[in-house]
Amino acid sequence: MPKYSRVFRKFLISYIVILMIPSIAGYMSYRTSISVTQSVSIENSVTQLQKSKEILERRMAEVEGFTRQLAINQDLSILMNEKGSNEQSNVYGIWKMMRDVLTFGQTNDFLQHFFVYLNNYNVVLTPGSAYFRPEHYYENFHYADISFSEWRRTILGKTHRSEILPLSPFLNKGTETSVVTYMQSLPLDSFNGSSPAIVVVIIDRKTISNLLSGITDRYGGWAHISDAQGQTIGLQGIEEQDVEKLSADKRFDKEKVSQFYDDDLVITIRSSTNDWVYRAGIPRQVLLENANKTKYITWSVTGIALLIGLLVGLLLSYRNSVPINRLLGVMKDQFGQDGHADRNEYDFLHGNISEMITNNKRLESELHRQLPLVRDAFLKRLIAGEFQSREEIIAAAVQANAGLNGNAGYVGILQVNGYSGMDTVEILNELNAARLILKQALSDSGSSVRMTDVGSDKIVFLFAYEDKPTAIQFGKEEISKTLNRVSQLVFDEYRISVTAALGDLFGSVTEVSHSFEQAKQALEYAVHANKKGTFWFEETRSESATYYYPLDVELRLIGTIRAGEIEESKRIVQSIITLNTEQRELSFEMRHQLVGEMKGTFLKLLDQKTFMESELFESVKNRIIEIQATESFEFIREEIHGIMEALCGLIMSKKNDSHTRTVDQIKEYIKASYADPDLTLYRVAEQVERPEKYISQLFKEVTGMNLSDHLEKIRMDHAATLLKSNEYTVDEIASRVGYNSSHSFRRAFKRVTGISPSAFRQSVED
The missing domain is CATH 3.30.450.20 (PAS domain)
Incomplete structure (x- = not known):
């Protein structure tokens, strides 16, 4: 003592x-x-x-x-x-x-x-x-x-x-x-x-x-x-x-x-x-x-x-x-x-805890300073098509705090004119200043826009809208007005001449890289044709008889199927067919090659261990082989959709099994540790080795209940059992079910059951 x-x-x-x-x-x-x-x-x-x-x-x-x-x-x-x-x-x-x-x-x-x-x-x-x-x-x-x-x-x-x-x-x-x-x-x-x-x-x-x-x-x-x-x-x-x-x-x-x-x-x-x-x-x-x-x-x-x-x-x-x-x-x-020995205990704790808080604030300040770089890296990966699935994009956006504020929109490139081929230190400094001016002008335009640099004389910008109909109805007109206003402003005040090129509408965040590639093609066409102002990809109709099926699109299609995202996969296939039927007139030979390459893509997918060990392997393989180039593109699209649904269904089945096991693991851990007052979402995430936001969303999707509500229900169920036994006081029960404060326990119990712990115990005795 x-x-x-x-x-x-x-x-x-x-x-x-x-x-x-x-x-x-x-x-x-x-x-x-x-x-x-x-x-x-x-x-x-x-x-x-x-x-x-x-x-x-x-x-x-x-x-x-x-x-x-x-x-x-x-x-x-x-x-x-x-x-x-x-x-x-x-x-x-x-x-x-x-x-x-x-x-x-x-x-x-x-x-x-x-x-x-x-x-x-x-x-x-x-x-x-x-x-x-x-x-x-x-x-x-x-x-x-x-x-x-x-x-x-x-x-x-x-x-x-x-x-x-x-x-x-x-x-x-x-x-x-x-x-x-x-x-x-x-x-x-x-x-x-x-x-x-x-x-x-x-x-x-x-x-x-x-x-x-x-x-x-x-x-x-x-x-x-x-x-x-x-x-x-x-x-x-x-x-x-x-x-x-x-x-x-x-x-x-x-x-x-x-x-x-x-x-x-x-x-x-x-x-x-x-x-x-x-x-x-x-x-x-x-x-x-x-x-x-x-x-x-x-x-x-x-x-x-x-x-x-x-x-x-x-x-x-x-x-x-x-x-x-x-x-x-x-x-x-x-x-x-x-x-x-000569100090008050609370003063001692206060001084050291204050120092810890100060250090934490310094760390937080450093993280905030790094945040723009993280956001810029996320946008660069997004337009480069380095993400394989929509879930991966959403997870990266949450970590970088860089949401697009919409699911549909347009990607474009602003190029500063007059500096092609110039790479001296003075020119690079001028371009750096020009890019900063353009970014500031776009930010001040009042539109929701995300930007990143690509090259010394180019800025990639992304306009996002809540949904596809809104983007179609208002997007192009709003973007054209904004870009014209910005172009005129920077020219009048700084004598900076720019050319803007934009790709077609992307209907999902997984299509951003495709819209970016279209913007690059439109910019090349605009520079080649010596066009100024704002130029859209749809204004460049391909005169080539070759088919459109680039490697990055194929890789993105493979990635979305592996992720089990059937809707994204269907959008990519529809985009490929649209670009090859509406913007191109393919010869018989090119048509055969395109269908052959698309069949090859799915045959590559079947080489994966997940699909080879499935009982669907032979039936899906036969469906792929039986696709003929002489059939209509509509028939080919429906066949491909059926194949993708079978493959994505298999992936989602395995994902659901994995999700169920993770949720069961969470439930078991909560069942064993509910009495710990320090049991938090972070502790649960650490136990199952998953991010906090991931397990919170996963638990809600699988069970229909928030993880915190589940924990509270487990605690209240055990509290009700202890109240019925009449062996412990309410304060002791609060401590035994994980509450540091009996007042907090009483409020929680009444919120869940509708009556106070004392009234519950009295009703049992009566």
Whole structure:
């Protein structure tokens, strides 16, 4: 004890002071317990209702998103624009559309019942059936208070823009229920009158009511949802006439968030997105039940604390002083005694920890200084095509903190004119200054652009957009204006003349290097033709009869297949076929050579051990050999797609097995180490020898749960088991399941289970 006397005494004095506080606060707690517990209950009830509101709004947003997906569905667009009739229908197109919409209801229970009405074919499409006469659909599913003619006129014969019908009686194959109806005409820009197609989503009242069951089941109260006009959308635990009576009562303030009405606490929340009103009623006695328990527990806890407080203070003082003295010992070993005998222990720790923090900041500053170089190296590797897969690019971008801010865009080259062949020191200095000026001008242009040097007189720049349609619609015009403005600016102010050359649109980050190669070709053409200003690759039509299949494209295709990225592989193959059919006219011999080289690429792939040991080897090899150059390119493309799907499927199967093993390893480690309070994502990553961000994303993809949530669940499950045994106190249980603070444990337990540890233990005893 003398060794720890100074630190020990300081802790003990602190705990004695703390012990004096409960005796003073006991009476205050007694007086305030009822009001505080009631406030907490109200807050929890508001939170619960808010969560139900957010879930419902999210589901309705998903319904709206579903209609937007249908609006851009190519199969549906074809059906809408065809001139169909009842006598002659596009049966295959209708069947294909039915297959497209079949899976939507599996992810959102609001989409369990919906149909698409095609006006030109007078057909109703559902996920399971196609009704070539709407009256057949009406026989099975119809509103109880709407006739067929009225249904056809008001639902199918009008244009709807995200229109929602309130709760209405409905007959589902003879079964009576009530539904809320969401209607959207297609295309989305349809005006008044009939539209080519209408999407109608029928949401059962029970589905909406299930979202409110968290309130009614927990508190035994009621819940009601109404739209901006006061029409009912959903209700649970209350009748329609009772809701009307409540709304008509002048004593009831509709604008208050919470208020007592009769024997209920009524909570009202209004949605900011659609002006829907969410209202819930909770019985008063349920709210006060916890308050009464708190009143008795407060006096019991206060008395027990005064009796055993001193003993606990002694124990905690010793327990908390031990790690500090251990830390002091480590510090003295690492940094020396430094006059510790005459210094306060905390001053000693403060000085050395401050030095450690200072050194850490210096290291962080150095890393920030190196970051531009890392970003530049990443861009150089990206345009050079050194990455083999999309996953590799994303991982490198995260490490370099150099995201492109988009998945589609254009790569271009800016060349400073007038310095070709000049390499003196003075010229190189001038070019260096010119490049800096150009980079600054591009940065100041207001566009999202990434840049890197290539050569002494060239700058590679990359414009990225969120998606391919945006890049097609706005990209070229915006880039041309930006480059013209920058070119004019640097010429007027610095007399620097530049030529800009850009490649075609890349639809994925794996195609950046291809767009860069096109930009180089366009620049060579522009220099050769003595063209100035901005020049696009599409303006250089190849006059050569030779085919296009460079080595870097072949290597990128092989790399994407090895990575199992089927979509990227298909894009590369489509690019090869497009460049050889639309921009070239191949002779019969060149066509044979191109097909032969592409077959050779896939035969090379089959030489890999992964594919040679697979049972697919012989069948895929035969499919490759059977491809004939005399077939159409469309047929060849489909055959190649089939081969790539088989190979990528094999790769992804092996990847999934590897991912599952990694996740199982993580689970086993967490199961064995959950009681360690220092168990962090870094420790888990170190155990499985993977990067932190990688295992975090992998665990989420495989299990659907965040790794931190899984760890918390494991700890709470063990805590519940220990609480049931009644062998340890709550503080001891907190320590045994990996929490340094019992307060943090109590908050976590209540967040996961909905009740405090003490209440959980009491419920088990009862």
